[in-house]
Amino acid sequence: xxxxxxxxxxxxxxxxxxxxxxxxxxxxxxxxxxxxxxxxxxxxxxxxxxxxxxxxxxxxxxxxxxxxxxxxxxxxxxxxxxxxxxxxxxxxxxxxxxxxxxxxxxxxxxxxxxxxxxxxxxxxxxxxxxxxxxxxxxxxxxxxxxxxxxxxxxxxxxxxxxxxxxxxxxxxxxxxxxxxxxxxxxxxxxxxxxxxxxxxxxxxxxxxxxxxxxxxxxxxxxxxxxxxxxxxxxxxxxxxxxxxxxxxxxxxxxxxxxxxxxxxxxxxxxxxxxxxxxxx
Amino acid sequence: xxxxxxxxxxxxxxxxxxxxxxxxxxxxxxxxxxxxxxxxxxxxxxxxxxxxxxxxxxxxxxxxxxxxxxxxxxxxxxxxxxxxxxxxxxxxxxxxxxxxxxxxxxxxxxxxxxxxxxxxxxxxxxxxxxxxxxxxxxxxxxxxxxxxxxxxxxxxxxxxxxxxxxxxxxxxxxxxxxxxxxxxxxxxxxxxxxxxxxxxxxxxxxxxxxxxxxxxxxxxxxxxxxxxxxxxxxxxxxxxxxxxxxxxxxxxxxxxxxxxxxxxxxxxxxxxxxxxxxxxxxxxxxxxxxxxxxxxxxxxxxxxxxxxxxxxxxxxxxx
Numbered sequence: 001x002x003x004x005x006x007x008x009x010x011x012x013x014x015x016x017x018x019x020x021x022x023x024x025x026x027x028x029x030x031x032x033x034x035x036x037x038x039x040x041x042x043x044x045x046x047x048x049x050x051x052x053x054x055x056x057x058x059x060x061x062x063x064x065x066x067x068x069x070x071x072x073x074x075x076x077x078x079x080x081x082x083x084x085x086x087x088x089x090x091x092x093x094x095x096x097x098x099x100x101x102x103x104x105x106x107x108x109x110x111x112x113x114x115x116x117x118x119x120x121x122x123x124x125x126x127x128x129x130x131x132x133x134x135x136x137x138x139x140x141x142x143x144x145x146x147x148x149x150x151x152x153x154x155x156x157x158x159x160x161x162x163x164x165x166x167x168x169x170x171x172x173x174x175x176x177x178x179x180x181x182x183x184x185x186x187x188x189x190x191x192x193x194x195x196x197x198x199x200x201x202x203x204x205x206x207x208x209x210x211x212x213x214x215x216x217x218x219x220x221x222x223x224x225x226x227x228x229x230x231x232x233x234x235x236x237x238x239x240x241x242x243x244x245x246x247x248x249x250x251x252x253x254x255x256x257x258x259x260x261x262x263x264x265x266x267x268x269x270x271x272x273x274x275x276x277x278x279x280x
Numbered sequence: 281x282x283x284x285x286x287x288x289x290x291x292x293x294x295x296x297x298x299x300x301x302x303x304x305x306x307x308x309x310x311x312x313x314x315x316x317x318x319x320x321x322x323x324x325x326x327x328x329x330x331x332x333x334x335x336x337x338x339x340x341x342x343x344x345x346x347x348x349x350x351x352x353x354x355x356x357x358x359x360x361x362x363x364x365x366x367x368x369x370x371x372x373x374x375x376x377x378x379x380x381x382x383x384x385x386x387x388x389x390x391x392x393x394x395x396x397x398x399x400x401x402x403x404x405x406x407x408x409x410x411x412x413x414x415x416x417x418x419x420x421x422x423x424x425x426x427x428x429x430x431x432x433x434x435x436x437x438x439x440x441x442x443x444x445x446x447x448x449x450x451x452x453x454x455x456x457x458x459x460x461x462x463x464x465x466x467x468x469x470x471x472x473x474x475x476x477x478x479x480x481x482x483x484x485x486x487x488x489x490x491x492x493x494x495x496x497x498x499x500x501x502x503x504x505x506x507x508x509x510x511x512x513x514x515x516x517x518x519x520x521x522x523x524x525x526x527x528x529x530x531x532x533x534x535x536x537x538x539x540x541x542x543x544x545x546x547x548x549x550x551x552x553x554x555x556x557x558x559x560x561x562x563x564x565x566x567x568x569x570x571x572x573x574x575x576x577x578x579x580x581x582x583x584x585x586x587x588x589x590x591x592x593x594x595x596x597x598x599x
Contacts, residue, residue, distance in 0.1 A: 025492075032344055034388055040374050074574045076457065081499050081576035082368075089494055089569030100559040113344070206487065219374055254385040260378040268371050 003237020004136035005031075005198070008191035009214035011143065011228040012184030018160035018224030019180045020077075025087045026067060027092040028211025034060045034189025035202040036102060049112040053135065053193050060189025063225050064181035072177070091207075098204035105201040109196035118157045132194045139190060143183070147226060156180060160224055166209065181227070216260045220268025232271060261269050281425035291409055295477055297517045298412030299470050303490075304497040304509035305419045306467035311503055312432070313459040316365065318373055318491040320381025320467045325486035327353040327468025328475035329393050331401045335476065342476055347473035350465045357464020361457045367502050380491055398482025404478040415469055416510070423506035435459060440529025460512035500572050511581055519568065520561040527554045 007030055016024040037059045038052035045053065071086040116127040147153040158166040159176045166223045195210070196202045200224050217236050221228030236256060263270065286294070299377075306320050331349030334340040340348075360379055364372055393399050405411070426432040437445040438452055448454045475481050501512020530550060538547040572580075 017370070023373065057583045070350075071570050071573075076577045079577045081495075081503070085496055085499050086570045088496060089566040089573070091566070092569070093566035096559040096562040096566070102565065138563045166348070194477040212377070212488065214379070215374060219371075223370070251385070251389065254382060254389075257381045257385070258377040261363075261375060264367060264371055264378070268367060 003217075003234040003240075004132050005191040005195045005210070005215045005233075006213045006236055007230050007233020008136055008139065008194070009210050010217035010233050011140070011226055012188045012228045013214050013218045014221065014224055015156070015180050015184045015224060017218065018085070019156060020072070021086070021175055022072070022083050023215075024067075024181075024184070025211070026071075026083065026091040026094060027184070027214060028209070029091050029098075030060050030063060030120035030185045030188040030206035030207075031096060031192040031195070031214075032202070032204060033063060033094065034208035035196040035206065036098065036192075036204075037189065038193035039107060039202060042112055049131075049193075052112070053190055056172050056189035057186040060192075061182040064183075064185030065178065067185070067201045068178050068181045072181070073174070075139030078221045095204055095207060097200070102204060104204060106201045109200050109215055110202070111201055112183055113197065128197055132198060135190065135194060139187060140227075142229060143187070144230075146183075152176075152179060213256065216256055219260060219263055220270055222272045225270060225272055228270055228272035293518070295408050295412055295419040295473075296327055297514055298409070298416055298473050298492075298534030299477075300497060300513040300517045301416050301510045302412070302419060302466060302473070303494045304513040305423065305502065306463045306465075306470060307494045307498050308423065308439060308503065308506070308509045309463035309466060309560050310456075310460045311457045311463075311498060312426075312435040314368075314442070315456060315460060316369075316373055316495070317376040317460075317463065318382035318488065318495055320380075320463070320492035320494045321488070322383040323353045323464040323467035324471030324490070325380070325383050325481075326356050326448060326464075326471065326472065328385060328471035330468070331472035332399050332475045332481065333393060336399075336401065342403065346472050346476075348468065350468040353468020353471065354461050354465030357467075358457060360459040360464070363458035364460060365453055365456055370585070373385075377488065379428065380488065384483045384487065393510065394482065396483070398480055398485075399475070400480055402408075402475050402479045402481070404479050405473075405539050408473060408477040412470040412473055415473070418595070419466070420506065422509065427506050431455075450505065461472070496569060498579075500569065500579055502581035502585075505577065505581055505583050505585075508579050508581045515580065516568075518566070520565055523561055523564055524555075527551065528572055530554060 012027050012030070013024060016022060016027075034056035039058045041047040041052045041055045042049070045051070045055075063218060067087070067090055071090045073082045075086045075190055077083065086182060113128050113131050118125050118127070118130070147156060154165070154172045154177050156170065158178070159173055163173055166176075191210070192202075192206075196207070213236065217229055217233045220236060221230070221232035236259075239255060239259065240252050243255045247255075303320060303324060306323065307317060310317055327349040330352040331342070331345040334345040334348060335342055360376070364375055367375060387393055387399075388396055388503070426435075434445065434450045435455055437448065437450060438455060442452055471486065475484075478485075497513040497516055498509045499512070500516055501510065502508030530547070538544055
C-alpha cells in the first residue's frame with residue numbers, strides 16, 4: 001500500500017496549491033518531520049501507534065502555522081517566484097535542522113503493529129499494509145466530508161476558485177490559508193508515520209523523494225482536485241509495485257516520471273479534471 | 281592564469297562559484313521569456329556525461345569536448361523545449377523536474393557511463409579556472425548585449441504578456457525555443473566544466489536540489505537584469521564559506537580582552553556558536569533565503585539599481 005502515503009502528501013500539496021496557487025516545497029520535509037515525531041513518541045514516550053499518529057498531526061499542524069507566519073504571509077504574493085523561494089528556504093532549514101538534531105543516518109522505526117499475513121486468494125496482505133490503508137482511507141473520507149459538507153470547507157473551495165470574489169463575499173481569506181496549511185501539514189505528518197511503519201526506517205533525507213512523488217500524484221489527479229489526488233496516489237503506488245515486480249526497481253522511478261511527462265503533454269488537467277483553470 | 285597567486289582552497293572556491301554563475305545564467309536564458317525551469321541540473325548532467333565520455337573514452341582534448349558537450353545539451357534542450365512550448369507556470373516546472381529525474385534514472389542504469397558506480401577517472405583539467413573565467417565573461421557580454429538588443433526586448437515582452445507579444449508580431453515559438461536551447465547549452469558547459477574539475481560524477485551529482493539552488497541564485501540575485509544571476513550565485517556560494525571564517529575573526533581578539541569574568545563566558549559561547557559545520561551552514565542559508573524574499577522579493581539587483589554603463593558623451597560645445 002505504497003501509494004497511500006503518496007496520496008496523503010499529494011492532498012496537502014493540492015489543497016495548498018488550490019488555495020494559494022503556490023507550490024509548497026516544504027511538504028516533503030513536513031512528511032519527514034511527522035515520521036520523526038512518530039518515532040520519538042513511540043520510543044521515548046511509550047505511545048502506541050495511534051498516539052504517534054495524533055502527535056505527528058499536532059506537531060506538523062503547528063509547523064504549518066509557523067510556515068504561514070514565517071514564509072508565506074510576509075512574502076509579497078504578486079511575484080510568483082518569491083513565495084516559492086521562501087518555502088524552499090524553509091525546506092532547507094527543516095532538513096538540516098533534522099540532520100543537526102537527529103544526525104544524518106537512518107533510524108529504525110519501531111514495530112508497533114503485530115505482523116500477520118492475510119491471504120485473499122492469490123493476494124497476500126500484511127496487517128501493517130491493511131492498517132496503513134485503513135488510516136489513509138479514513139483520513140481521506142473525513143477530509144472529503146470536511147471540504148464538501150462544512151462551512152469552512154465551502155470557504156476553502158470558494159477561495160480556491162477566486163481569492164477576490166471569496167473575500168468580497170465575506171470569506172476571511174487569511175484564515176482559510178492558515179487552516180489549509182494546518183490540514184495539509186498534519187496530513188503529511190500522518191503520511192510520514194505511515195511511511196515509517198511501511199519502510200521500517202526513516203532518515204532526514206526521506207522528504208525529497210516523497211515530495212517529488214507527491215507532485216506527480218497531484219498532477220495525475222488534477223491540480224486542486226482532492227478526491228483525484230486520493231485515487232491517483234493509490235494508482236501510482238500500484239504502478240510502482242507492478243513495474244518493480246515485472247521490470248526492475250531502477251526502472252520503477254523511470255515509469256513514474258514518464259507518466260508525469262505524458263500527463264503533462266496530453267492531459268495537463270490530470271486524469272480527473274482540475275479545479276484551477278488559469279495558467280496552463 | 282593565477283598560478284602561485286592563490287592557494288588550492290581559494291582556487292576551488294572560485295571554480296565552484298564560477299560554475300554556479302554559469303549555471304545561474306543557464307536558468308536566466310529561458311527565464312527571460314518567462315519559462316521557469318527546475319531541470320537545469322538535468323542539462324548539466326547531459327553536458328557533463330557527454331563531454332566526459334568524449335575525453336575519457338575517445339581521448340578527445342577537453343577544449344573540443346567542452347563545446348561539443350554544450351551543444352549536445354543544447355540539442356536536448358531544444359527537443360525538450362518543443363513540448364515545453366505548450367505549457368506554462370507550474371506545469372512547465374513539473375515537466376522540467378520530470379526531465380531531470382529521467383536523466384538521473386538513465387545515467388543510473390546505463391552501464392556504459394558507469395551506472396550506479398558513477399563515472400570515474402574523468403581527465404582532470406588543471407586550467408578550469410581560466411576556462412570558467414572566459415565563459416563567464418562571454419556570458420556577461422552576451423546577456424548584456426542581449427538586454428539592449430531588439431531580440432532581448434522581444435524576449436522581455438514575451439515574459440510580460442505572451443499574447444500581446446504575439447499580436448505585436450513577435451515569433452513567440454521561435455524565441456522561446458531559442459531561449460530554452462541556449463539555457464540548456466550553457467548548462468551543458470557548466471556541467472562539462474564541473475565534471476573535469478571534480479573528475480568523478482554519478483547520478484546523484486546533478487539532482488533536484490541543484491536545480492532548485494540554481495533557481496534561488498537567479499531570484500536572489502535579481503532576475504530582471506543580466507548582472508543578477510552573477511551576483512546571486514556569488515553571494516549565495518560565498519556566504520556559507522564566509523560563515524566558516526567568522527571563527528577565525530573571533531580568534532583575532534587579544535587575549536587580555538576576553539580573560540576576565542563575563543567576557544570569557546561570552547567568548548566561549550560565541551566560539552561554540554560559530555562552529556558552522558555543514559547542517560548549521562545550510563540552516564543559515566535557508567534563513568537568508570526567507571529573509572531575502574521578505575525584504576527584497578525582486579532580488580538584490582533590479583534594473584533601477586544599475587546605471588546603464590554607456591560611454592559618456594562629451595558635450596559638444598555649440599558655437
